Amino acid sequence: MANGIAIETRGITKSYNETSVLAGVDLAVPAGTVFALLGPNGAGKTTTVRVLATLLAPDDGVGLVAGYNVVTERHEVRRRISLTGQYAALDELQTGFENLEMMARLLQLPARRARERTGELLERLDLGEAAGRRVSTYSGGMRRRLDLAASLLGSPEVMFLDEPTTGLDPRSRQAIWELIENLTAAGVTILLTTQYLEEADRLADRIAVLDRGAVVAEGSADGLKQQIVGERLDLQLIDAATFSKLTSQLGTRAVYHDRSTLTIGIASDGTAATVRALLDELDPERARITRFAQTQATLDDVFMTLTGQHTSATESETTNV
Amino acid sequence: MSEDLHAAAIHATPLRSRSSAWSESLTLIGRSLRLSLRNVDSLITALALPVMLMLMFVYLFGGAIHTGIRYVDYVVPGVLLVCVGFGASTTAVSVAHDLTSGIIDRFRAMDVRGETLINGHVIASVARNMLSTTLVLVVALAIGFRPHGNPANWIAAIAILALFVLALSWFAAAIGIIVRSPEAAQGIGFFISFLAYPSSAFVPIHTMPAWLQGFASNQPVTAVVNTTRAFLNGTPVGSSAWHAIAWSIAIITASIALAGALYRQRAN
Numbered sequence: 001m002a003n004g005i006a007i008e009t010r011g012i013t014k015s016y017n018e019t020s021v022l023a024g025v026d027l028a029v030p031a032g033t034v035f036a037l038l039g040p041n042g043a044g045k046t047t048t049v050r051v052l053a054t055l056l057a058p059d060d061g062v063g064l065v066a067g068y069n070v071v072t073e074r075h076e077v078r079r080r081i082s083l084t085g086q087y088a089a090l091d092e093l094q095t096g097f098e099n100l101e102m103m104a105r106l107l108q109l110p111a112r113r114a115r116e117r118t119g120e121l122l123e124r125l126d127l128g129e130a131a132g133r134r135v136s137t138y139s140g141g142m143r144r145r146l147d148l149a150a151s152l153l154g155s156p157e158v159m160f161l162d163e164p165t166t167g168l169d170p171r172s173r174q175a176i177w178e179l180i181e182n183l184t185a186a187g188v189t190i191l192l193t194t195q196y197l198e199e200a201d202r203l204a205d206r207i208a209v210l211d212r213g214a215v216v217a218e219g220s221a222d223g224l225k226q227q228i229v230g231e232r233l234d235l236q237l238i239d240a241a242t243f244s245k246l247t248s249q250l251g252t253r254a255v256y257h258d259r260s261t262l263t264i265g266i267a268s269d270g271t272a273a274t275v276r277a278l279l280d281e282l283d284p285e286r287a288r289i290t291r292f293a294q295t296q297a298t299l300d301d302v303f304m305t306l307t308g309q310h311t312s313a314t315e316s317e318t319t320n321v
Numbered sequence: 322m323s324e325d326l327h328a329a330a331i332h333a334t335p336l337r338s339r340s341s342a343w344s345e346s347l348t349l350i351g352r353s354l355r356l357s358l359r360n361v362d363s364l365i366t367a368l369a370l371p372v373m374l375m376l377m378f379v380y381l382f383g384g385a386i387h388t389g390i391r392y393v394d395y396v397v398p399g400v401l402l403v404c405v406g407f408g409a410s411t412t413a414v415s416v417a418h419d420l421t422s423g424i425i426d427r428f429r430a431m432d433v434r435g436e437t438l439i440n441g442h443v444i445a446s447v448a449r450n451m452l453s454t455t456l457v458l459v460v461a462l463a464i465g466f467r468p469h470g471n472p473a474n475w476i477a478a479i480a481i482l483a484l485f486v487l488a489l490s491w492f493a494a495a496i497g498i499i500v501r502s503p504e505a506a507q508g509i510g511f512f513i514s515f516l517a518y519p520s521s522a523f524v525p526i527h528t529m530p531a532w533l534q535g536f537a538s539n540q541p542v543t544a545v546v547n548t549t550r551a552f553l554n555g556t557p558v559g560s561s562a563w564h565a566i567a568w569s570i571a572i573i574t575a576s577i578a579l580a581g582a583l584y585r586q587r588a589n
Contacts, residue, residue: 050426053426053430054429054430055426055429055430075432078430078431078432079432081430082430082431083426083427083430085423085426085427086423087422087423088423089422089423089424089426089427089428090423090424091352091356091424093355093356093359093360094352094355094356094359098355102348102351102352103427103431105344105348106345106348106349106428106431106433107431108344134359150427154431160430
């Protein structure tokens with residue numbers, strides 16, 4: 001794999017009837033890492049995955065997976081990837097065992113090896129007892145696990161997981177997360193899409209925030225948080241007049257405003273000295289500020305800010321991200 | 322869940338090659354047959370409906386219809402053709418279901434060929450139809466169907482029927498690719514089975530209104546019904562056999578071409 005990059009895209013675009021879905025997506029995913037595409041519904045996450053998994057030809061741009069072009073060398077790509085879509089790709093009327101065995105046969109495993117590998121994966125994914133039951137009797141979490149087992153059958157170099165935990169209860173979600181963490185320990189490259197910040201934060205080495213078909217920010221979870229405002233001091237003020245006054249006084253120094261709670265946020269490292277200095281500066285009479293709290297920016301803040309879905313604007317700090 | 326599993330996952334098997342079309346076909350035919358057998362509702366419908374239809378025509382309408390021969394001998398080939406229509410609608414539904422569910426994405430990402438997937442459905446469709454055909458024939462014999470054809474004629478009748486089943490199955494598969502939902506496939510499948518009525522399947526064509534006779538005498542079901550009926554009853558077949566074969570081959574060719582083009586189009 002060239003330069004140890006497992007997935008690379010340059011300027012991928014895709015439109016449906018004049019509606020642009022991907023507006024030039026650039027990604028680079030190092031081999032053996034977990035990369036999360038984070039974005040709201042309709043941001044183009046699934047479309048990106050479909051292009052990379054060779055299911056959809058882009059209008060323009062280049063996509064390379066495991067070093068092969070996703071359009072011109074799609075058979076080479078398909079030998080090295082697996083796709084777990086948003087909807088379980090299983091036959092309801094076949095048992096868990098039959099589903100996997102069939103997939104294994106389609107992946108060219110000899111009959112005996114297919115049965116062995118099926119049994120092995122079912123055991124390890126805690127589906128051993130359910131192996132003989134039809135998938136129609138499976139819970140949502142069991143289906144996802146079976147779906148993941150199917151994706152592991154062919155020993156892929158690159159796995160695409162499209163919203164792997166959407167619609168799952170917390171316990172099933174936890175189980176899927178552990179599985180994904182174990183996979184990367186074995187060197188598989190994983191590109192996953194998610195709307196859950198917590199999921200990206202926990203699983204991904206790097207995160208790209210996708211919005212309206214383009215990557216609006218990219219980096220590690222911590223790096224992204226830094227890009228916004230790492231830590232800030234939130235000050236709750238005594239009344240609306242004070243809120244307006246301080247807002248104009250602080251200008252762009254204030255990174256957070258919430259008029260409904262009369263709160264203003266200012267970048268701060270959280271040390272006693274900084275807090276004391278800020279309080280003295282803004283409230284020398286000790287009459288304006290009723291409460292204060294040191295807060296850590298969450299990935300939520302990053303996401304909301306970047307995708308313009310924030311309710312109370314912090315424009316000044318975010319437009320240059 | 323230990324790491325060794327995943328290490329094994331990556332290194333245990335050599336880089337896979339594309340499976341042969343042959344083994345892929347066998348796997349997918351097996352899948353479609355298994356799904357057919359387990360889809361109990363539609364299987365029962367596929368088996369029971371033709372039998373009920375036959376009993377209805379023979380005992381309820383048959384007395385009023387004059388065909389020149391015993392009505393049960395006249396109507397059996399027609400009932401067989403209606404079975405084919407029902408079977409076809411099931412095929413269209415299965416294909417549409419596959420193409421609208423997540424499984425098609427997985428198959429494509431696994432480099433499974435579209436033609437082997439569709440072929441699996443078609444072969445399962447032929448198998449289902451042959452089963453319902455057999456059942457109809459057994460019941461027909463039990464209620465007094467006494468064909469006069471010799472064994473060679475029987476084989477010829479079955480062969481003509483099987484070819485037409487193959488044709489309608491491919492046609493149904495193409496329908497399954499065109500439509501956007503299994504429900505729509507169901508609806509269109511219903512029209513396919515309706516094609517048997519304005520034909521010589523249940524009543525002689527000369528009893529129909531003049532404007533319908535032209536269509537009825539020249540449509541494929543009539544050719545197949547006349548051929549099958551003649552073979553089973555041991556009467557002269559004439560040119561209808563060639564018409565039946567030509568229709569079937571034409572439908573197969575057109576449907577495969579259509580299915581291929583549509584599948585490739587949908588694939589992007």
